[in-house]
Amino acid sequence: MHFDPTTASAGGRMGQTNQQGTVVGAHEDSLASIGAPRRTRLRMAEQEKVVDALESWPPEPIGQVRVRLLTEDAVADLRGPTACEVLDDAGVRAVLDRLGPDPQLDDGPEAEAKFVERLRKSGKAVGLQLMDQAVVAGIGNVYRAEILFRARMNPHLPAKQVTVEQARDLWADWARLLEIGVTTGQMMTMDDLADDAYRAALANRADRHWVYKREGLPCRVCRTHIVLEEMGNRKLYWCPRCQA
Ligand SMILES: [Zn+2]
Incomplete structure (x- = not known):
C-alpha cells in the first residue's frame, strides 16, 4: 500500500x-x-x-x-496486488490461517518452531522458501537478500539442508531487522555502524544495505562483484563468494 x-x-x-x-x-x-x-x-x-x-x-x-x-x-x-478480493470474516480467517508466522505479532518459541519446520520441509531453494508466505509472512525482497547475506548463506541451498540452528538464526535475524525497521522507519539492514555511517545509511538507501540493489558493485566484505539474478520472479542480490 x-x-x-x-x-x-x-x-x-x-x-x-x-x-x-x-x-x-x-x-x-x-x-x-x-x-x-x-x-x-x-x-x-x-x-x-x-x-x-x-x-x-x-x-x-x-x-x-x-x-x-x-x-x-x-x-x-x-x-498492483498479486491478488485482490473482498472477503468476509471467514474468508479473512482462512487467509490468515494459511500465513506463516510474523515475529512482529509473535516471536515466541511456537512461532519460531513453525518457521523452522516449514522452511526445512522443502527441497526448494532457501531463497524461494523465504518468499513463500506460508513459511514466513511478509519478508519481502529487500530483507530476503539481506538476511541471506548476513547469514552468509547461498540462496540456492536446498531448504531441507538448512540446519535447525541456521533456521533459528534466520528467524532471529529477521525478527531483529524487522524491529529495527519498525522503529526507524527504514529497512536498515546494516548494524554495528558508527554514528556517521548510521546517519548516512538512514538518509540514503545506497548506504543501507549489504547486497540489495548493489549488483556489479564490490561486496562490502570481500570486494567480489554482487550478482543479480531472478529467483521466484523477483530480483535476488547476493555475493557469490561470501555466500558460496
Ligand atoms: Zn562478499
Whole structure:
C-alpha cells in the first residue's frame, strides 16, 4: 500500500528527509509503502497535516490502484496486488490461517518452531522458501537478500539442508531487522555502524544495505562483484563468494 502524505516533516526522526525513498513504482523501496515503517507512519500522519493543506486533496490515483482507503487527511492506495478480493470474516480467517508466522505479532518459541519446520520441509531453494508466505509472512525482497547475506548463506541451498540452528538464526535475524525497521522507519539492514555511517545509511538507501540493489558493485566484505539474478520472479542480490 502506498500512503499519502509521504514526506516526513523537518522535525521527523533523525531529521532526515525521505524524498529519496518515495519513488513511484518502486514499491518495495518506498518509504510510503508497507515494508518496514508501520509504527513510524502512524506517527508521521499527525505531523503532516500542515503539508496536506498546501496540496490538492485527495490526490489523483497513480498507477494501478485497486483499492483506496481515504480519510480527511490520509489516503492509502493499494497498487498492483498479486491478488485482490473482498472477503468476509471467514474468508479473512482462512487467509490468515494459511500465513506463516510474523515475529512482529509473535516471536515466541511456537512461532519460531513453525518457521523452522516449514522452511526445512522443502527441497526448494532457501531463497524461494523465504518468499513463500506460508513459511514466513511478509519478508519481502529487500530483507530476503539481506538476511541471506548476513547469514552468509547461498540462496540456492536446498531448504531441507538448512540446519535447525541456521533456521533459528534466520528467524532471529529477521525478527531483529524487522524491529529495527519498525522503529526507524527504514529497512536498515546494516548494524554495528558508527554514528556517521548510521546517519548516512538512514538518509540514503545506497548506504543501507549489504547486497540489495548493489549488483556489479564490490561486496562490502570481500570486494567480489554482487550478482543479480531472478529467483521466484523477483530480483535476488547476493555475493557469490561470501555466500558460496
Ligand atoms: Zn562478499
